[in-house]
Amino acid sequence: MTALRLLRAHDYRRMAWKNGGGITTEIARSAGDDEFDWRISIAEIAQDGDFSIFPGIDRELMLLDGGGVELLIGDDAAVALTQRYQKHAFPGEAPVSCRLLDGPTRDFNVMVRRGRYAAELLARPIVGAQLLFPAAATSWIVHVAQGHAVVNHHAELPRIEAGETLVIDFAQSGxxxxxxxxGGELVLVKLTRPG
Incomplete structure (x- = not known):
C-alpha cells in the first residue's frame, strides 16, 4: 500500500528560526512538536548571520533562488552555493554562519535525526516520466519548484502546482x-529508515 498526501502552501507553517535569525517555512516533518526525526523546509535568508544548532541532526541545504550564499561551517573552508540547486550537507551540531553573496536567498533545507533516518536530496527536471520505485521503509517528498506535476493512475490527486508538495510513503518493496x-523542476527527498 502506498500513502499519498498532497500539501499546499496553506498547509505549511511559517516560523522564526530557533535562534531568531530568520524565517523558515516548514513543509513537512515527522510526528512530534519539538523533537522530529525528519523535517523539510524552505529558509528565507535576508541577512548574514548564524544558523540554529541542532545536535544529532544531519542537514543538507540547497539553493533555490537568489544570488548565492557562503556557508562557514566550524573550522572547515567556506562553501559557496552560487548555482540554483547546488547543495551542501553538514552536521546540525556544527556552528554555521552564512554570508549572502548578492542579496536574499531561498534555500531548501532537509534535516534528519542521525541513526533514525537517512536522506538523499535531488533536483530533477520533469522531462518525460519520473519514476519512483517502491521500497520498504522509504518515503519520498516531491516538491514542485517550478511548473507542475501529475501522478499517473491517481485521478483522485489534482495537478501538483509550483510550490506544492507530495508526500509518498511506501509500506513495502516491489x-x-x-x-x-x-513540465518544470522537482526537488526530491528520499527518506529511508535504517534496517
Missing part, C-alpha cells in the same frame, strides 16, 4: 513504480 509527468 510493485509498480509511482509515475510523475508534467
Amino acid at each position: 510493485g509498480a513504480p509511482l509515475v510523475l509527468n508534467g
Whole structure:
C-alpha cells in the first residue's frame, strides 16, 4: 500500500528560526512538536548571520533562488552555493554562519535525526516520466519548484502546482513504480529508515 498526501502552501507553517535569525517555512516533518526525526523546509535568508544548532541532526541545504550564499561551517573552508540547486550537507551540531553573496536567498533545507533516518536530496527536471520505485521503509517528498506535476493512475490527486508538495510513503518493496509527468523542476527527498 502506498500513502499519498498532497500539501499546499496553506498547509505549511511559517516560523522564526530557533535562534531568531530568520524565517523558515516548514513543509513537512515527522510526528512530534519539538523533537522530529525528519523535517523539510524552505529558509528565507535576508541577512548574514548564524544558523540554529541542532545536535544529532544531519542537514543538507540547497539553493533555490537568489544570488548565492557562503556557508562557514566550524573550522572547515567556506562553501559557496552560487548555482540554483547546488547543495551542501553538514552536521546540525556544527556552528554555521552564512554570508549572502548578492542579496536574499531561498534555500531548501532537509534535516534528519542521525541513526533514525537517512536522506538523499535531488533536483530533477520533469522531462518525460519520473519514476519512483517502491521500497520498504522509504518515503519520498516531491516538491514542485517550478511548473507542475501529475501522478499517473491517481485521478483522485489534482495537478501538483509550483510550490506544492507530495508526500509518498511506501509500506513495502516491489510493485509498480509511482509515475510523475508534467513540465518544470522537482526537488526530491528520499527518506529511508535504517534496517
